[in-house]
Amino acid sequence: MRVLVLGGSWFVGRVVVEEAAGRGHDVTVFNRGVTAARLPAGVRRVVGDRESAADVRSLARSGPWDVVVDVSGNVPAVVGQSARVLADVAERSAFISTISAYREWPHAPVDEDSPLWDADPDHDPGTRRWDPDAYGPLKVGCEIAWHEAVGPQRLLVLRPHVVLGRYEYVGRLPWWLKRMRRGGQVLAPAPDRAVQPVDVRDLAQFLLDRIEQGDGGFFNVAPRPEATAYSAMLHACMSVTAASAERPAELIWVDEGWLVSQGVAQWTELPLWRNAAAPWAMNVERAHAAGLQCRPIAETVDDTWAWLRDGGRAVDHERFAEHGIAAEKEAAIVRRWLARLDRVGEVSWPAPLRTPD
Incomplete structure (x- = not known):
């Protein structure tokens, strides 16, 4: 063809x-x-x-x-x-x-x-x-x-939906991987929120499959909403970077509403986080019925880290600079959150609030 x-x-x-x-x-x-x-x-x-x-x-x-x-x-x-x-x-x-x-x-x-x-x-x-x-x-x-x-x-x-993997120029997953490698206390939102990023390889394979079959029409392309959680993505980033981390990473889980009140830019300062009603509620049944196969988020994280570790770098693009929170701002927000936890009776958000592994 x-x-x-x-x-x-x-x-x-x-x-x-x-x-x-x-x-x-x-x-x-x-x-x-x-x-x-x-x-x-x-x-x-x-x-x-x-x-x-x-x-x-x-x-x-x-x-x-x-x-x-x-x-x-x-x-x-x-x-x-x-x-x-x-x-x-x-x-x-x-x-x-x-x-x-x-x-x-x-x-x-x-x-x-x-x-x-x-x-x-x-x-x-x-x-x-x-x-x-x-x-x-x-x-x-x-x-x-x-x-x-x-x-x-x-x-x-x-x-x-959001596409992740090697050659990414937007910088979402690369930022999280580099942040975990730096280690220390990592500001982390929404542990239980389901996420739907699609691996770039799965998108390409689905595209070529449909072309080879002569299909037309419209398809939403992503894993099913229940496939993974935000916490699983961050833990995968911690796992692959642990061997080369500057120091161990500790996830500090923070209430989303409180995080918004601290002026954290959604979707960019903490990549892939948005405190909206349905940021990851994309119906993908049509694509899955047509044969879409989506690999676990851990495989996407592992392949992206391997690419970065081997010297891969994104092409220059203005969107890359948008992503990631400044270290000083992150540290200040973590301090305020932990101080808030110490004031008994003021926090109603459930565990897990701190995840050391």
Whole structure:
């Protein structure tokens, strides 16, 4: 099968390329060539910018392809321009979207039929800087742009929850791993809250499985909500870093409401934590019925740590700097929490509050 990947050097795209090449597919990658990622043997790179209509038309002359996989589309107008040209040289298309496409997330459970953000497939915000408030609507606009260019029968859309694993450029799991390696008292929220991060390898495998089966439509991609807890993720990070830790780590479990009152930025200062009604309530039964397999969080943590330990580093991206709480701020909050625990009768939040292992 001939596969064209738009992107292919960063995180999800890189793993998709590795998976497709490993299955014996004829893979072409189209990107600007800015990131010096090593492509698997036999993968062809076409250098160009999808924002350039001339570059996209030149790319089309390298076709045809059985499928074009868009992992890099974020601007609807740019995606629409690419999609209209490539629609004539690819039989099918696949677009990687996001859970942020759902208007009610993270405040209510979502499934594939939940309301999406209003979006314009011709919109161009004029800036390429990361904007968390615009991200969801922009991705919906990209979905619509592909839909209008190729039609529903030729389009597969995946909406993954948070994606973790090697090559991650956002910095969520790498921050937790490095924090555990530093050790000491670690500020930790929500031990019993279920989490649904999906391993990048599982996302790529599911994508290629659906492509090979000729499937279209929309799929939410993540483990089932009951698969793991926040505490299991943090304990896995502690476990893999223990041998090289500067000192033993001690998890200090803190009440979520109190943590919000201390001004901790949700989702970023303590990565993957959000004190909302349903941040991890994504219905994924459609994908699991179609064959999605999700590995335990410990395997994702172990593989990411192995990548970091072997010298892996994320590509430069502005979102990486957003993640992680300053050591001084963390220590001050821990001191205030432990002092609060010592004042008998003032704390009603149940154990476990401190976890030394």
